Amino acid sequence: xxxxxxxxxxxxxxxxxxxxxxxxxxxxxxxxxxxxxxxxxxxxxxxxxxxxxxxxxxxxxxxxxxxxxxxxxxxxxxxxxxxxxxxxxxxxxxxxxxxxxxxxxxxxxxxxxxxxxxxxxxxxxxxxxxxxxxxxxxxxxxxxxxxxxxxxxxxxxxxxxxxxxxxxxxxxxxxxxxxxxxxxxxxxxxxxxxxxxxxxxxxxxxxxxxxxxxxxxxxxxx
Amino acid sequence: xxxxxxxxxxxxxxxxxxxxxxxxxxxxxxxxxxxxxxxxxxxxxxxxxxxxxxxxxxxxxxxxxxxxxxxxxxxxxxxxxxxxxxxxxxxxxxxxxxxxxxxxxxxxxxxxxxxxxxxxxxxxxxxxxxxxxxxxxxxxxxxxxxxxxxxxxxxxxxxxxxxxxxxxxxxxxxxxxxxxxxxxxxxxxxxxxxxxxxxxxxxxxxxxxxxxxxxxxxxxxxxxxxxxxxxxxxxxxxxxxxxxxxxxxxxxxxxxxxxxxxxxxxxxxxxxxxxxxxxxxxxxxxxxxxxxxxxxxxxxxxxxxxxxxxxxxxxxxxxxxxxxxxxxxxxxxxxxxxxxxxxxxxxxxxxxxxxxxxxxxxxxxxxxxxxxxxxxxxxxxxxxxxxxxxxxxxxxxxxxxxxxxxxxxxxxxxxxxxxxxxxxxxxxxxxxxxxxxxxxxxxxxxxxxxxxxxxxxxxxxxxxxxxxxxxxxxxxxxxxxxxxxxxxxxxxxxxxxxxxxxxxxxxxxxxxxxxxxxxxxxxxxxxxxxxxxxxxxxxxxxxxxxx
Numbered sequence: 001x002x003x004x005x006x007x008x009x010x011x012x013x014x015x016x017x018x019x020x021x022x023x024x025x026x027x028x029x030x031x032x033x034x035x036x037x038x039x040x041x042x043x044x045x046x047x048x049x050x051x052x053x054x055x056x057x058x059x060x061x062x063x064x065x066x067x068x069x070x071x072x073x074x075x076x077x078x079x080x081x082x083x084x085x086x087x088x089x090x091x092x093x094x095x096x097x098x099x100x101x102x103x104x105x106x107x108x109x110x111x112x113x114x115x116x117x118x119x120x121x122x123x124x125x126x127x128x129x130x131x132x133x134x135x136x137x138x139x140x141x142x143x144x145x146x147x148x149x150x151x152x153x154x155x156x157x158x159x160x161x162x163x164x165x166x167x168x169x170x171x172x173x174x175x176x177x178x179x180x181x182x183x184x185x186x187x188x189x190x191x192x193x194x195x196x197x198x199x200x201x202x203x204x205x206x207x208x209x210x211x212x213x214x215x216x217x218x219x220x221x222x
Numbered sequence: 223x224x225x226x227x228x229x230x231x232x233x234x235x236x237x238x239x240x241x242x243x244x245x246x247x248x249x250x251x252x253x254x255x256x257x258x259x260x261x262x263x264x265x266x267x268x269x270x271x272x273x274x275x276x277x278x279x280x281x282x283x284x285x286x287x288x289x290x291x292x293x294x295x296x297x298x299x300x301x302x303x304x305x306x307x308x309x310x311x312x313x314x315x316x317x318x319x320x321x322x323x324x325x326x327x328x329x330x331x332x333x334x335x336x337x338x339x340x341x342x343x344x345x346x347x348x349x350x351x352x353x354x355x356x357x358x359x360x361x362x363x364x365x366x367x368x369x370x371x372x373x374x375x376x377x378x379x380x381x382x383x384x385x386x387x388x389x390x391x392x393x394x395x396x397x398x399x400x401x402x403x404x405x406x407x408x409x410x411x412x413x414x415x416x417x418x419x420x421x422x423x424x425x426x427x428x429x430x431x432x433x434x435x436x437x438x439x440x441x442x443x444x445x446x447x448x449x450x451x452x453x454x455x456x457x458x459x460x461x462x463x464x465x466x467x468x469x470x471x472x473x474x475x476x477x478x479x480x481x482x483x484x485x486x487x488x489x490x491x492x493x494x495x496x497x498x499x500x501x502x503x504x505x506x507x508x509x510x511x512x513x514x515x516x517x518x519x520x521x522x523x524x525x526x527x528x529x530x531x532x533x534x535x536x537x538x539x540x541x542x543x544x545x546x547x548x549x550x551x552x553x554x555x556x557x558x559x560x561x562x563x564x565x566x567x568x569x570x571x572x573x574x575x576x577x578x579x580x581x582x583x584x585x586x587x588x589x590x591x592x593x594x595x596x597x598x599x600x601x602x603x604x605x606x607x608x609x610x611x612x613x614x615x616x617x618x619x620x621x622x623x624x625x626x627x628x629x630x631x632x633x634x635x636x637x638x639x640x641x642x643x644x645x646x647x648x649x650x651x652x653x654x655x656x657x658x659x660x661x662x663x664x665x666x667x668x669x670x671x672x673x674x675x676x677x678x679x680x681x682x683x684x685x686x687x688x689x690x691x692x693x694x695x696x697x698x699x700x701x702x703x704x705x706x707x708x709x710x711x712x713x714x715x716x717x718x719x720x721x722x723x724x725x726x727x728x729x730x731x732x733x734x735x736x737x738x739x740x741x742x743x744x745x746x747x748x749x750x751x752x753x754x755x756x757x758x759x760x761x762x763x764x765x766x767x768x769x
Contacts, residue, residue: 015341016336016337016745017330017335017336017337017338017339017341017414017745018414019750023413023414026413027339027340027409027413027414030409030412030413031339031340031405031406031409034404034405034408034409034439035405037439037440038401038405038439038440038442038443039443041440041441041443041444042443042444042446042447043447044443044444045443045444045446045447045448045451045477045480046447046451048473048476048477049451049462049473049477052462052470052473053462056470134458134460135454135457135458135459135460136458138460146467146468147468149460149468150460150461150462150467150468150469153454153458153460153461153462154462157450157451157454
């Protein structure tokens with residue numbers, strides 16, 4: 001939504017197609033909501049594939065779920081939820097024109113995002129050594145080997161695409177932090193912070209769905 | 223030039239010297255980096271015209287091959303030809319056809335805005351389209367794809383020897399282009415309307431593109447993920463669609479048609495919008511039942527998401543699923559029929575003139591009705607078992623896509639040509655082309671209903687000799703159709719330089735786009751217009767509106 005960026009930073013002017021800055025801000029945040037609707041369906045297609053797999057091979061999916069590293073998954077959930085908190089706080093700070101707090105909170109959000117990716121990478125490394133990467137080094141025995149392979153195929157696809165979203169979010173938030181430090185935002189103009197915040201919360205919510213589907217299904221029940 | 227004189231009279235040609243074609247420079251750079259929705263619309267028009275002729279060339283070769291069994295091409299080449307035809311025509315012509323050309327050009331003009339909400343995104347969408355187009359052409363030139371445009375697994379993921387992954391990447395990219403366009407249109411329609419332009423004062427063309435955009439935004443991402451899954455399955459030999467790998471090909475079909483059936487409505491709803499503009503103008507009457515037309519567009523875009531499995535009646539879905547999807551497919555015929563009835567009622571007791579846009583619109587109503595009614599045939603479970611994968615289905619969807627959408631595209635092209643270029647096209651030639659297209663189309667595709675009913679399967683390079691007579695009719699019709707489609711290329715090109723100056727409003731039409739000079743200035747209106755009345759006030763004759 002870079003179209004919403006103003007030409008001049010001190011006195012916000014709308015882009016030529018808009019009548020007012022307010023109209024431009026409304027368009028930017030509405031545009032992000034529409035984009036998130038696209039994203040919901042994007043992840044929805046994969047979740048349907050997951051549902052199909054689990055409905056047809058419940059035991060295999062449960063066994064595959066027990067191969068996952070629940071500690072890292074849980075810590076990562078905590079990390080990402082905390083980052084959503086700092087992001088929401090950052091938007092609040094921007095709303096009240098608190099520049100210093102805004103810069104710090106945005107930086108904290110980006111760092112938490114990086115921590116998430118680091119932990120995820122460590123987890124991937126573990127899965128590689130356990131021969132759980134389909135297509136590259138998958139090797140499992142037992143009656144459910146094929147289902148475990150499909151589970152991990154979807155696991156890498158879902159978490160990989162989620163990871164790409166996290167990466168994009170980190171880059172956007174880091175750029176915002178730099179701009180905030182230079183005083184680009186004020187109580188009158190902070191649309192990019194708000195819109196990026198929406199995106200970041202969405203990335204967080206996707207994880208809220210992935211966490212139980214990946215880490216908890218094999219560990220529930222008797 | 224102080225004019226922006228607003229006039230409803232066609233006799234006063236207003237030559238705007240400062241317009242979007244001259245302002246901002248005429249260099250290639252100024253076009254390739256433009257953010258003006260009108261220039262981007264022109265870029266789109268040029269590119270989709272190119273792809274229309276690529277897809278059309280493939281269709282010509284297909285019809286040539288089918289004149290005599292067993293034809294002139296090897297089966298393998300024939301497979302690549304119909305895949306090329308399908309992929310190019312669906313994703314590189316039909317889906318972007320009306321939204322990205324006329325929608326891009328007209329939506330801001332019609333709602334009284336200066337541009338779309340996100341001009342840079344709009345330009346990015348065109349670059350994605352062109353990049354994807356070149357990728358698709360590259361895949362074709364180095365050997366092609368033989369899967370059909372539907373990429374059915376496990377053939378596409380395991381057995382096909384074509385450049386499937388390249389083609390998938392091209393379709394994925396063009397899908398993102400489509401998502402960005404849809405997003406832009408939705409936000410623009412919500413947030414950029416001029417003062418007084420309430421939802422119920424919006425032209426139906428805007429409503430139709432809005433409904434289309436909803437489908438683009440919500441269905442296309444599912445196609446994206448489906449294609450990613452197929453590509454991963456093909457590259458890594460792991461996947462959830464191939465039964466040999468533990469997967470399920472039906473899952474692919476569900477995901478694919480969850481996009482591709484709504485996509486059928488992406489390919490027809492904008493056409494409804496064009497017809498709803500042309501018919502009132504050339505019948506000189508307000509559109510009959512405006513709200514019904516509007517809400518039937520929305521109904522189609524919603525119900526369109528719940529009919530996909532009617533493509534899978536013989537694929538092994540349960541009988542109950544078949545019954546439900548058959549019923550829902552009947553239901554979606556209702557809003558389509560409402561539109562046809564409303565256009566007909568608009569014509570009733572109108573002052574009809576048969577200019578070229580109206581000829582296309584009338585052709586559309588007839589051909590779309592045939593396409594829609596045969597849609598009810600194939601929505602019927604028992605009948606569909608008989609005609610699945612036959613030429614009956616081919617004829618049915620060509621009546622919608624070509625008889626419907628392409629007619630609407632040409633109708634709209636002629637109707638708004640004076641606005642876009644500032645010149646009038648030669649009316650006599652245009653009428654000849656419209657008639658040629660109508661007769662050529664029927665001669666091409668009506669025999670295919672009969673062929674399909676008699677049992678001729680689609681996608682085969684050859685056929686039993688008893689089908690030859692109908693195939694000759696069809697190929698003869700295709701030649702007429704080709705002439706009809708080629709003609710506008712010449713006379714519209716001629717009119718760019720020699721056509722009479724059009725003036726702001728040559729059709730004496732209502733609608734904000736006609737209240738600004740032709741071609742319009744870069745920011746469309748000198749002053750943001752204020753809207754005070756509903757659209758299509760053709761009776762009594764429109765007064766010049768305050769701009």
